[in-house]
Amino acid sequence: MTTPTAVLVHGAFADAGSWTGVIDHLQRHGVPVIAPPNPLRGLAADAAYVASVAAQVDGPVVLVGHSYGGALITVAGTTENVVGLVYVAAYVLEEGESLGELQGRFPASPLVSNLKQWTYPVPGADPAVEVTIAEDAFPSVFAADVPAGTTKLLAAAQRPLAAAAFEEKASAAAWRTKPSWALVAAADQAINPEVERYGAKRAGATIVELEGASHAVAVSRPEEVADLIREAVRATS
Template structure:
């Protein structure tokens, strides 16, 4: 069993595991074992259970890294026994019993909220569910203002939707109460109010790095700085 933690990268809504490509490259360059599974984006409890199951099947310690909505998932999944640290990247750090909507509602809303597009998806034996994406014309400014325009066009077209019900589900655990945490605040985030990121990180007692001018897609635009913070967590928990 390895004593060097495996980094498990959890993407958020409106993205996929490919959004971690630059971060993965940086980590692999430094010999850090890394895995970036798909996030189902169907609901807080079920998505967290999936991430927890992936973590539990990794031999040795795990550092969970969550971007955006993925931060809510690592908050819950982080109670898994072999998880030794949490890293929040432009992410939600929830308290137990708190929802995304509740945390967001304490602060001025970001431009994301008024630029969501609703879709429906089938649920066997039930009424269709509602899921959301970011309107394509708003995607560059809301999600990835510091990413080249030709890249944002691709990211906007390849969005993965989030079940709308995820905003109201409450976190069943807050792993940061018992596990050390680190957080990167994206200073120019237009998808999550940076105040939300900062508040959650401070409440969790996280080691915080703030990148001025960084958009929500900070893992795409500034992968080296994101990877550096993750490597700090890996070193501290090895």
């Protein structure tokens, strides 16, 4: 029996270090795990990168996506050796749907009014727009249940997301053919928890809801996040 490798895909405004506590729990329980960098440049390009990482893993893979990473695993999950999907406070898109369309069905979260715009160079084209969370709003929007000292570090080390990612449409929905699990962060102020619930139910996912959990649930409650991933790994072994 081959234990699937958990490939942890971080979302916007974070990096792979946000999975540290989850990785620790998984490794202590014998689950092979990698947490690659997410380029955060656009849905199609980022999903292709995640798919490439998964395809190069020897053996089966359980893809885990936090936040925007959920949209990526929805597309990248069609990769042949992916056997399961785990959504953590994440967007679960339908084929042909964009993040903006999914979010637009529900009241906007506080994140929307607290984004700061930056630009970055694009070879042969005009500069493109990317966004971070305004630093003063970061604790309440992203990580309300994380200690203040840690939150200040997370806010300073944010990785921006290309604004165009909100409008790109998912080219596939892997949950139609692969089993899925979802963790809903019930106190999320970055993604409306209703968005998380709606996508997870539509996908037929096995759903766990954590009361009081912020968007940074992988940082604040790593053991519970790891437990859901382990459940997915066991079910697909």
